[in-house]
Amino acid sequence: MTKQGTKQTDVEERKRAHEEQQRRLKARTSKIKHKIAVISGKGGVGKSTVTVNLAMAFALHGHANDIGILDADITGPCVPKIIGLHGQSLQAGPPGLFPATGPMGIKVVSMDFLLPSEETPVIWRGPLKMRAISQFLSDIVWGDLDFLFIDLPPGTGDEPLSIMQLIPEMDGVVIVTIPSEVSQIVVKKAVTFSRKLNIPVIGIIENMSGFVCPKCGAEINIFKTGGGEKIAKDLMTPFLGKIPIDPQICEDSDNGVPFIIEHKDSPASKAFMEIVKKVEAFLEAEKKSNAEMEGK
Numbered sequence: 672m673t674k675q676g677t678k679q680t681d682v683e684e685r686k687r688a689h690e691e692q693q694r695r696l697k698a699r700t701s702k703i704k705h706k707i708a709v710i711s712g713k714g715g716v717g718k719s720t721v722t723v724n725l726a727m728a729f730a731l732h733g734h735a736n737d738i739g740i741l742d743a744d745i746t747g748p749c750v751p752k753i754i755g756l757h758g759q760s761l762q763a764g765p766p767g768l769f770p771a772t773g774p775m776g777i778k779v780v781s782m783d784f785l786l787p788s789e790e791t792p793v794i795w796r797g798p799l800k801m802r803a804i805s806q807f808l809s810d811i812v813w814g815d816l817d818f819l820f821i822d823l824p825p826g827t828g829d830e831p832l833s834i835m836q837l838i839p840e841m842d843g844v845v846i847v848t849i850p851s852e853v854s855q856i857v858v859k860k861a862v863t864f865s866r867k868l869n870i871p872v873i874g875i876i877e878n879m880s881g882f883v884c885p886k887c888g889a890e891i892n893i894f895k896t897g898g899g900e901k902i903a904k905d906l907m908t909p910f911l912g913k914i915p916i917d918p919q920i921c922e923d924s925d926n927g928v929p930f931i932i933e934h935k936d937s938p939a940s941k942a943f944m945e946i947v948k949k950v951e952a953f954l955e956a957e958k959k960s961n962a963e964m965e966g967k
C-alpha cells in the first residue's frame with residue numbers, strides 16, 4: 672500500500688472507532704430521562720455545590736435512587752468530596768464500569784475515582800484527553816435514571832465545550848453565577864455558549880446571594896444581590912432562584928455531609944426545593960411544545 676493509502680486507512684479507522692464510541696455512549700445514556708448540565712462563566716461561583724445539592728433536592732422530591740451525577744471537571748473533580756464519596760473507586764463488571772452510590776441512592780461518576788491519590792493531578796492534554804474521556808464515559812453503566820446532572824469544568828472554553836458535545840441529547844443547562852457585576856459579564860458568555868451548541872438555557876441561579884448574620888440577624892449583601900435576576904431579564908432567560916451564603920454549606924461540603932438533607936429547613940435548602948419545581952416546569956413546557964411540534 673502507498674504511504675497515502677495507509678494514511679487514508681488510518682483516518683478511516685479512527686473515524687470508525689469514534690463513531691462506535693459515540694454509538695456506545697448513546698446506548699449507555701439512553702435510559703436516562705433527563706440530562707442537565709450545570710455551567711458557569713467563571714470558576715469558584717459554587718457550581719459543584721449547586722450540582723450536588725440540586726441533585727439531592729431532586730432525590731428528596733420523589734426521585735430517590737433515580738438520580739445520577741457526572742463530575743466532568745477533569746482537572747479539579749470535587750463532587751465525591753462534597754457528597755462523601757471521596758476515596759471510593761468504580762466497580763468493574765462484564766457490562767462496564769458501575770457508578771459509586773451516595774446518599775439517597777445517587778449514582779456518582781468522577782475522574783476523582785480514577786486517580787490513585789489526592790495529590791495526583793490529571794495531566795492529559797488536548798485530543799488525547801478528550802479521547803480518554805469519551806472512552807471512559809462510553810464504559811459507564813448508568814442504567815435507568817430520571818435525571819443526570821453534569822458538573823462541567825469552569826468557564827466556556829474548549830474543555831467544557833468538548834465534553835458537552837460528547838453527551839448526547841441534553842435537555843438544557845443551568846447557569847450558576849454570583850450577584851456581582853463582574854460575574855454577570857461572564858454569564859452572557861455562558862448563555863452564548865449554550866446557544867452555540869443549540870442547548871436550551873433552563874435558567875440562571877444566583878448563588879452566594881446575601882448573608883444573614885446568625886448573631887444579629889442583619890442581612891449583609893457580600894456580593895451584592897439581584898444581579899442574577901437582572902441579567903436573566905436582560906438575556907431573556909428564566910431566573911431560577913437565589914441561594915444565600917450559608918457557612919454550613921461550606922462546612923458540610925468539606926465534611927462530605929449532604930447539606931440539604933441535614934439542614935432541610937434552612938433558607939438555602941428551601942431555595943433549592945423551589946428551583947426543583949421551576950426546572951420541572953421548564954421540562955414539562957418543553958415536552959408539551961415538542962409534542963405540539965410533532966403533532967403539526
Ligand SMILES: Nc1ncnc2c1ncn2[C@@H]1O[C@H](COP(=O)(O)OP(=O)(O)OP(=O)(O)O)[C@@H](O)[C@H]1O
Nearest residue numbers: 714715716717718719720825915916917920921924
Ligand atoms: N451558598 C453558599 N454558601 C456558602 N458557601 C458556599 C456556597 N456556595 C458555594 N460555597 C463554597 O464556595 C466554595 C466554592 O464552591 P464550588 O467548589 O462549588 O465552586 P465551583 O464553581 O464548582 O468551583 P470550580 O470553578 O473550582 O469548579 C466551596 O468552598 C463551597 O463550599
Ligand SMILES: [Mg+2]
Nearest residue numbers: 718719744749
Ligand atoms: Mg467545581
